[in-house]
Amino acid sequence: MGELLVAMNLAYNTTIKARARYELAQQGPGHSLPAPCEAVRLWHALACTWLLQSNKRFWVGIHCHDYPQSLLALKDPPLVLFGEGRRELLSARGVAIVGSRNATRTGLGHAHGFGKAFAKAHWVVVSGLAEGIDGAAHTGALEATGATIAVLGCGPDEVYPPHHAGLKQQIVAQGGLVLSEYPPGTAPQAGFFPRRNRIIAGLADGLLVVEAAMRSGSLITARVASELGRTVGAIPGSIHSSQSKGCHDMIKKGAMLIETAQELLDEVQASLPVFKITAMLQEDDNDCHTTMNCSMDTDMELDEELSRVLQCLGHEPAHSDTLAQQLGLDTETILAALTELELLGLVLGESGNRWVRSNGVF
The missing domain is CATH 3.40.50.450 (Rossmann fold)
Structure with a gap:
């Protein structure tokens, strides 16, 4: 029986209870297992086909030398891993x-x-x-x-x-x-x-x-x-x-x-x-x-109206209608100002027409 089939039989054979599979895994690679069930044989065939389609694909079982040591501390570490990449x-x-x-x-x-x-x-x-x-x-x-x-x-x-x-x-x-x-x-x-x-x-x-x-x-x-x-x-x-x-x-x-x-x-x-x-x-x-908080270019010159809108806006979402009411501006004017500030990277639009100051990480 191939190594992959043995590893998949340990990991996926539903005739063996999960706890029993982990106990068998702890005994090392020489343990005896029931014959692979039909589901395991099917998965093995699919896995072999998938692995052959690219040299970047691989599998690693819990008994392989390069199995991630950090996963062994888990109560139920994965018994087999399939990977694509490095x-x-x-x-x-x-x-x-x-x-x-x-x-x-x-x-x-x-x-x-x-x-x-x-x-x-x-x-x-x-x-x-x-x-x-x-x-x-x-x-x-x-x-x-x-x-x-x-x-x-x-x-x-x-x-x-x-x-x-x-x-x-x-x-x-x-x-x-x-x-x-x-x-x-x-x-x-x-x-x-x-x-x-x-x-x-x-x-x-x-x-x-x-x-x-x-x-x-x-x-x-x-x-x-x-x-x-x-x-x-x-x-x-x-x-x-x-x-x-x-x-x-x-x-x-x-x-x-x-x-x-x-x-x-x-x-x-x-x-x-x-x-x-x-x-x-x-x-x-x-x-x-770099602090992942708001960072604003202090040298950027804004006209008076844009400055008023930005000063009224904080880091908690505010609805455009609320901003318009606070500043005494109509909705069309406030939305135009907010759009311009967003293009400058100073504010962000949230769902529901709410706006916040940019967090400075985009």
């Missing part, structure tokens, strides 16, 4: 960025900015390729020509959401890695994504939550990371924003309040595993000292 990233130092799928423009800016800063400092950015914060974090890392790992909640040949197919291809093309514990041919299912989150937490040496509601899946990732002894940080937001309440709750319970990328990296660096320190890339962390 295999050596499995053991690279990394920071996870997670957050809401329904992110605000401000949150997307933070995720993009921090992803870019971490990548410039030669840290791998780990996330889940999901809508919102995940996608922005991957994109920021790619713009910095850095490495990023996308952990999927489906087979390695699938994409969710579908419109992130281009982003997935770009990650592989630019030297990143796409990873899944599910065999090729596995469609995304709701229950797969919470399990995917434990791999994100396990691979990364630190974790940053950008935006999260109180019942967000990102809080599951943060809890797993904390249980593993990883550094966990969160970005605070408006006290009126439901997308910030999860982050605020984390901070109250001991997570780091993060304002700059360097704050998190300094803490993560101090507790980095020895095997990652020895394999560390040459550092250049100078780009990480």
Whole structure:
């Protein structure tokens, strides 16, 4: 029986209970297993076909020499992983960025900015390729020509959401890695994504939550990371924003309040595993000292009307009608001013015709 079939039989044979599979895995590669069931043989055939289609594709089982050591601390580590991209990233130092799928423009800016800063400092950015914060974090890392790992909640040949197919291809093309514990041919299912989150937490040496509601899946990732002894940080937001309440709750319970990328990296660096320190890339962390808050060009000259609108606007969303009433301007005039300020990069439009000052990371 081929090595891949043995590994997949251990991971996916439904005639063996999950707990029994992990107990067998702990016994080492020489254990005896029941014959592969029909489902395992089908998945094995699909996996072999998928692997042969590109020399960038690979698999790694829990008994392989380059299986990520950081995942072994999980209560239920993935028994098999399928990857496409740079295999050596499995053991690279990394920071996870997670957050809401329904992110605000401000949150997307933070995720993009921090992803870019971490990548410039030669840290791998780990996330889940999901809508919102995940996608922005991957994109920021790619713009910095850095490495990023996308952990999927489906087979390695699938994409969710579908419109992130281009982003997935770009990650592989630019030297990143796409990873899944599910065999090729596995469609995304709701229950797969919470399990995917434990791999994100396990691979990364630190974790940053950008935006999260109180019942967000990102809080599951943060809890797993904390249980593993990883550094966990969160970005605070408006006290009126439901997308910030999860982050605020984390901070109250001991997570780091993060304002700059360097704050998190300094803490993560101090507790980095020895095997990652020895394999560390040459550092250049100078780009990480930029504060991810509002930064406005003070030399920019604005006319009196634009200045009045900008001064009336804060970092909490305000409706254009409210601004018009406060300034004594008609709706058409206020919208024209806000549009001009947005083109100058000083304000951002939120959903529902609400506006905030720019966070300075675009």
